[in-house]
Amino acid sequence: MIDEILAYNRQFVAEKQYEAFATSKYPDKKIAIVTCMDTRLTHMLPAALGIKNGDVKMIKNAGGTITNPFDSTVRSLLVAIYELGVNEVMVIGHTGCGVQGMNAAEMLGHMRNRGIDEEHISLMRHCGIDLDSWLHGFDDTPAAVLETVDLIRNHPLVPRDISVRGFIIDSVTGALSPLD
Numbered sequence: 001m002i003d004e005i006l007a008y009n010r011q012f013v014a015e016k017q018y019e020a021f022a023t024s025k026y027p028d029k030k031i032a033i034v035t036c037m038d039t040r041l042t043h044m045l046p047a048a049l050g051i052k053n054g055d056v057k058m059i060k061n062a063g064g065t066i067t068n069p070f071d072s073t074v075r076s077l078l079v080a081i082y083e084l085g086v087n088e089v090m091v092i093g094h095t096g097c098g099v100q101g102m103n104a105a106e107m108l109g110h111m112r113n114r115g116i117d118e119e120h121i122s123l124m125r126h127c128g129i130d131l132d133s134w135l136h137g138f139d140d141t142p143a144a145v146l147e148t149v150d151l152i153r154n155h156p157l158v159p160r161d162i163s164v165r166g167f168i169i170d171s172v173t174g175a176l177s178p179l180d
Helices: 002-014 017-021 041-049 072-084 104-113 118-126 141-153
Strands: 031-036 056-061 088-094 163-169 176-178
Touching: 002 017, 031 041, 031 072, 041 163, 056 072, 088 141, 104 118, 141 163
Parallel strands: 031 056, 031 088, 088 163
Antiparallel strands: 163 176
């Protein structure tokens, strides 16, 4: 499949299709969106929000939440705020999220089934990694979004003048519901 993607990319560049996406690194709407990596949101979320290439900084991860105040999502937000002029943050969860109800024991079982050696799992635990917590999902999507909103609003490195709001998007219809 990767070879097919590479072939398509060569054609995309040769036909100069990239010209339709020209923009700067600065988000025109000065908004950063933290959301889930769910494939249903790839095109629907921008379409449902009326955003186009260059409008926002989109930060995606599993679940669209922040699990650690010093993870790569927070780092990305700080770059967006201090280097790229973002002054509003939207945290957007979605219905039917795969991280909701995700079970760490099941994921560790999948890892073992795919050949991850028990020694490596034990080493992670020995080094202080709480795999059960790190690999656990959340039970309530709105609560997880609001927890992330609270973490961003109260983060010691996020300026108080940054507006941070939480939402849930319907994965089927694209309807956006505010949480706060």
